[in-house]
Amino acid sequence: MAVDKNMNILIVDDYKTMLRILRNLLRQLNFVNIEEATDGSMALQKLRQGNIDFVISDWNMEPMTGIQLLREVRADDKLKHLPFIMITAESKSENVIAAKQAGVSNYIVKPFNAETLKSKMVSVLGDF
Amino acid sequence: MSTDNHVDQEIKKELALLRQTHGDVVKVSEISAVVASIMATMKGDLTASDLELYNELEALASYIRDAKMDIAALRPDEVRDQYIPTAADELDAIVQATEIATNSIMDATEEIEAVMATLDGDQAEKLMNATTNIYEACGFQDITGQRITKVVKALKDIEDKIEGLVTAFGSEIEKIKASSPVPDAKPENAEITDADLLDGPQLEGDATSQAEIDALLASFD
Incomplete structure (x- = not known):
């Protein structure tokens, strides 16, 4: 099934410049409906309002981190099936294992390039 | 006994x-x-x-x-009161400056993308690749910001340890200060050396604006 380019994507990062980078790279991939949040709790609030189809989140944020957000999402019956990609500078294998155990769909380490972002999205959402 | x-x-x-x-x-x-x-x-x-x-x-x-x-x-009180706060301020200034610069780069890149939309074929594709590369490179701000945040936290830990030293050696430090005081500043009439003029970029708020410099230069006319 083709990926719907009109899907609603939530990007979460405490660095505004990173949000802008992600937004621009996603736009270049023709994804236009992008919501932003600057930490896990704000993201969770937006997710619970509905309509989000896909989450791309940083890990290291306050007060709610990306891994806490992921656990909240996976524990919520309405949200638990959402595809969730972690994009983070945390590159230790313990982090990757913890994210996998928490139910992450894929994991991108910063700094990343557009090709990596696209390939990980394809692996989660299917080809586009 | x-x-x-x-x-x-x-x-x-x-x-x-x-x-x-x-x-x-x-x-x-x-x-x-x-x-x-x-x-x-x-x-x-x-x-x-x-x-x-x-x-x-x-x-x-x-x-x-x-x-x-x-x-x-070693005057640990001076390290606590002067050097560490200054270092932390300089690091904060780096984060702010890189954030401003990164946003300016992205402003320009988005303008290029707007032009790209009016082009066809090969030219549009080349511009698309170039702008993608720019966006990717802008990620440095996030990485350097996180690294600097770690350094600021390390400075805070050092500050706490120095605070302990100052508490333990408070009276000794005061005795040393009394016996060999450090001159607070150069006398007003002292000659300014080339070394005095090398202080690097000023922090926001301390810096002299271009308008103030222009006014100063004009005062020589």
């Missing part, structure tokens, strides 16, 4: 008194006082082993005195 037993009891007595007064954290200056008081109890005929112990204690007291002076002479 032998001298050895007497010394043991004196040490135990002093340690118990210190624990009662300060818990397990004792200032170096108080340790020195304990050593001095124990030495004062060693009166009368001394055996060879008493004398050896006496000499060891005397050497220890001397070592502690020297260490106190050396640490106090």
Whole structure:
């Protein structure tokens, strides 16, 4: 099934410049409906309002981190099936294992390039 | 009672008194006082082993005195009050400057993308690749920001440890300061050297604006 380019994507990062980078790279991939949040709790609030189809989140944020957000999402019956990609500078294998155990769909380490972002999205959402 | 037993009891007595007064954290200056008081109890005929112990204690007291002076002479209060806050401010300024620069780069890149939309084929594709590369490269701001945040946290840890030193050596530092004060600033009529003029970029708020510089230059006309 083709990926719907009109899907609603939530990007979460405490660095505004990173949000802008992600937004621009996603736009270049023709994804236009992008919501932003600057930490896990704000993201969770937006997710619970509905309509989000896909989450791309940083890990290291306050007060709610990306891994806490992921656990909240996976524990919520309405949200638990959402595809969730972690994009983070945390590159230790313990982090990757913890994210996998928490139910992450894929994991991108910063700094990343557009090709990596696209390939990980394809692996989660299917080809586009 | 032998001298050895007497010394043991004196040490135990002093340690118990210190624990009662300060818990397990004792200032170096108080340790020195304990050593001095124990030495004062060693009166009368001394055996060879008493004398050896006496000499060891005397050497220890001397070592502690020297260490106190050396640490106090480093002026840890100045490190805490001046150098660390300045370093933290400079690092914050780096994060702000890179954020502003990154956003300016992305402003320009988005304008290029707007032009790209009016082009076809090969030219549009080349511009698309170039702008993608720029966006990717802008990720440096996030990475450097996180690294700098780690350094600021490390500075905070150092500051806390120095605070402990200042607390422990407070009176010694004041004595050193009184005996060899550092001049606060150059006298007003002192000649400005080339080294004085090398201070790097100024922090926001401290910096002289271009308008102020223009006004200063104009004042020479």
